[in-house]
Amino acid sequence: MTDRMTDVSQLSADPDKGPVTPAPLPAVRVVVTPVEGADLVAALASIRRQAYDGAIDVTVVGDVATGIDDGTSVSESLETAVSETDSTFDYLWILHADARPRPDALVSLVREVERHDAGLGASKLLKAGTRDVLEAIGSATDVFGEPYTGLDDQEVDLQQYDVVREVAYVTSVSMLVRRDLARGLGALDRLMPPDAAGLDFSQRARIAGARVIIVPSSEVYHQGRCHAAEGWRERAGRLRAMLIAYRGLTLTWLIPMSLLVGLLDSILNLFLLRWEHLASYIGTWAWNAFHLPSTIGARRRASSIRSVGDEELFRYQTSGSVRLRTVGAEITARVLLMFDEDQAITKGAKRVWSSPGIVGALLAVIVVLLSARGLIFGGIPNAGLNFAFEPPSVALGRFLGGWNETGLGSPVPVHPSVGFAGLASLAWFGAEGAARTLLTIGFGILAVAGMGRLLGRLGLRGPGRYMAGIVAIAGPGTSVLTGAGSWTALAAAAVLPWALRAVFVHPSEDRRGRLGAFGWAVTLGWLTAAISPALVIVPVLAWLVWRAQGGRRSRFVLALAALGGGVVAVNFLSGNPGWLLDPSRRIGLTPDFIWPGLLLLAALPLFLDESRHRRVAGLGALLGLGGIILALLGRLGPGFEEATLVTASVGAAIVVGVALDRFRLEAIPVVSTLAALVMLVISTGATFGGALGLPDGDRNDDLSFASTLADDGQPRRILYASSDKTLVPGEERPGPGIWYRLLDGTGTTIDEVWLPPERAGDRRLSSVVDRIATGAVLRPGASLAEFGIGWIVVDGPTTSLDSVLESQLDVVPLPFDTVARVYENPAADPIAVSDTGEIWVRDGLGWSGDIGPGRVELAVNYTSGWEPAGGQVDWYTTVAASTGRASYAGHAVNIMMGYVSLGVLIAGIVLIAVGRRRSS
């Protein structure tokens, strides 16, 4: 160790003049600052061992009773010690009690500070307990005072930094300061923790015109007892240091920028499941607000000694924000890790192209992005079963037992995907449109990553496992679902592989990270059930199939944990069981006949393979073919149908992944691979239309006349009918030779996709539609007025309803659509109107209007819970106008279950965070 150290005691003051007798060394007063838990005696001993020929006086700061020898004085505080230091001393060496300087540390410091005419010099810090691991060699900062050391974690000292240089700041662990400067600066700020105090002291020294240098030849081992974790106090101290050091002009832009950067950093850290940053952010600003008077005083003192501008502070600052750079790099690494299990990218670009998975992942992502080009440039279509998100507050209100506004309204809770959409919008700062676009495109990429990671966990390493993600989003089931506009099918195909993966345990994680694995299973089960409730059973089935084949590393408890995530759908399923069980409500989709054959052709040869891949192929084949056969049988409702079709696709994707991975130039494997390639090509074709397989068009745009032509600003409902089931947006009810449903005139949203069970108003509407369809009603507009139906749209092939509507007296055909026939009903009643004729407007989940003594009629199905003074007239609801607001208080059980499900999600996330922390 000594051989690489610089013995400065042998150096002359002026090297150009050759070796001469060393000049007398300056007198130094060593001030030892207390550190909790540090061995003061040992610290003093290390000071006594200093090979320093000049005068040394040692002072210990604080209330010290024992361990002090006679030559050591005690001072009440650092300020006192500084102020009591008279002119017999040239320097103060401020040293933490947990620092252990090497014998030549002081002499090196003194020599270099003298030589460079610096006001403040600090030692190189090495971690105590190691031989040569660097802790600090002086730091730069960003403009916000965030330190940037440039050191890697556990970086070894190979003298790579052994150059005396000016730095932005040094820590207060071991620093030598000129006596006059110390007296002028007023010692360390007692409100600040060590690092921040060092920063503050360094900055004040610099604006006073002193040079701050790091002296690598002065080595100090630091136990780090004074270092708390990177906490809010350090950040608060740094902010205070900036507030003290910068001029007012700089602060005018720095403070808002700092606020923004801190907020962004906090939010980005939330994505990494770190809530502490947000708490730290709040604490930092609150602490500084509290200590603002003392900060102003400190500023005033600093101004009195200022001799240079802020340019001096900017000199050693890095550009940008260190915090944002750090969190950004971490997020990037995490995202890349989704595709790059081998960490080829993060470890080095040279290995990228030799990584087995990365090429497949890149290709698959390119295909997905090309397939999503229409979504990227044209937005998400509103068609079929895919409609816009609501604002997060409204969506979450509905999810937590709020009024279901679908059709004529219902107290039955909405589909849990509404809650998921609300949370996603909330996470995206309430921008529901942006959240929807990013989610939709993200689903494609997540499906690719999910399939790759699932198959990776099951032992596959080839590029095909990522390409199989394309089959997941556009395979036998999802292609027909997304073709019908099912956004949730796309989402489910993206999430299911992850949920399946959560059931399987990696060998390296078998014993550790159980808490995190449990958390992941709960969270992914929650997400799966929120998107497609019936799908939450699939992880359990996968565990069963895997176990039945003799596979290990799957955990039943994890499958059950995923199933537990299904709590999110309990409200919806209990209120709307027909969605899961009623076959007459099926969408009526079936996979193409070619898929079972292709799946068998790809899977059967794989059963001859080694056991590991045989099991994976078996899992995929049984899930895929099982999903297909159940979809073909069509015994249950649309929820079950959706789940079977998505399972079919993910099962097929697993088979494709294995078949591509096991490619060999032998007859039987080639057949399997060819079949897999055909499935891949078919899937790519299905999704390549530009919208990830979702249908084009914007039904809300097509039907926008309902809102633009609403003279009173309150659009009426739209009665949408067609003999072609697929043309009716969302779910529909059977009518006389037609399918029909009501749509919101303001634009259909995701909560309206699935219809709640029929209530009195729906039955009345059904009978009215039946009578209109016979042609017996000469004024259908008058018959439909009470339902707030202002528009009738008949789409698709001509039906008997068309001839009826051509031969009636009070609804007016308008040429608003090139295909669908649009009729306006001028007689339509407003949806909410008071008995004085005042129209009430929609307000969140309710309506609002003028306060009055009368009542307000709401054209929504009656149920108890409407306030104030809700009442029933015929099928609809009335409330008192006394408060100017009509609102619905959901059933207590529904509200409770909504919160419980959110609690389960939060618990899952917390488990992940705790598990991650424990693992690391």
Add this chain to the structure above:
Amino acid sequence: MKWITPILALAIGIAAMVIPAAEPPQPDPQPGTVLPPVAVCPTEEGATRSGRLNIVSTVAGTGQITIFSGGGSAGSGTFDTGGSGSASVAVGDIAAVGSAAALVEFPVSASATASVTTGTGVISAETCSGIPDSQVIVGGGSTINDIPFRLQLMNPYSAPATVDITAFSESGRESNDALRSIIVPASSSVVVDIGSILSGRATLNLIVEATRGSVVTSASTEVGGDQAIWRAVAPAQTWYVPLPVFNGTREVVIASSTPNEVAYQIDVFGPGGLEEPAIEGTVEGGGQETINLSEIGPAALAVRVVTSAPVGVFAKLTAEGALGIAAGSPLPTNDWLVPGAGSGEAIAGRLVLVNTGIEATEVTVTEVREMSRSRIIQVLPGEVVEIELDSVDSDGVSITSDGEIVPFWIARSGPAVAVSGGFPLQANE
């Protein structure tokens, strides 16, 4: 265990290939058509002619009449069928707007109305149409010797209609752009002057098709000072046309709606029942055939026309200063309403009935008015009877029988004549 998974997968895969997919959900069955309680009538009100709307219903109740012509209501009024179940409303009391149309809304579907126009030397009557058909046929028209011949396209509905008219004359299919894409706005009545578009045609057969929306079509012509108004009918393969005793020419016009030749057979019923032999012949594609029945005998008679393809069949009575044209009835049934039928001041009305069944039937004929009168008549199988109606104002006739019959009504006012069919009740209820 090793082979269970492949076997299971194979079994499921084969099943998936073999088992047919479940039928997709279907909507509820299409409902049967119910006749809306409404009729659409041509009306005329002027200096020399006045129109009445005679309403006959099976119940007492109120209804509404709206006169429309050029895109909106020209006037409307209500009526009450009262204890007799009938009412008569003068068109001029609602709106005197010349040639127009009326929408009559009944209290129930089992109601009918007739538009009767009278004037000096003029009488015309026709039972008004209920449901508009997308394709109808009009036969019996002519524009030779500058005979006026007009089509009235009536659209009482809120949706505009577009109409194509295909015309056939003795020269074959006529081509004229004025007959294509005729727009009939909502709540409007459009008169197409066929006489000015296709002048000099001895026979004209018009097929009216609504390509968008719905219209009710009627035709009118004038010969020798008398006017005939008759409604267009949906083509059918069987028609019944009773013909009264008439001192002039009695003809049946068969108008083809298809481009191919149509074979027909006419069975003639007389006072003695079905007469032999039947008359047979063919109608050229799109053409029309006029069969003069005057030579068979002076008594009332009826014909049943059966064709190999859908056609329209019309009765046509002509004499000096007299012209009456009416559409036949495609269905015999037990109960009928014959609105407008009756006698009164200067009008002599008679009712012709034919028993189309194979058994004798007992027919109850009720002349509906404030003091209605019923009479019971025995009609033998195939027999045609003619009844003289009371010489007091009636709103129409209600007929019930225990067998299938077809009625026809004739009115004489001086030399002028008007004929009209009835409104079958059971078929439309």
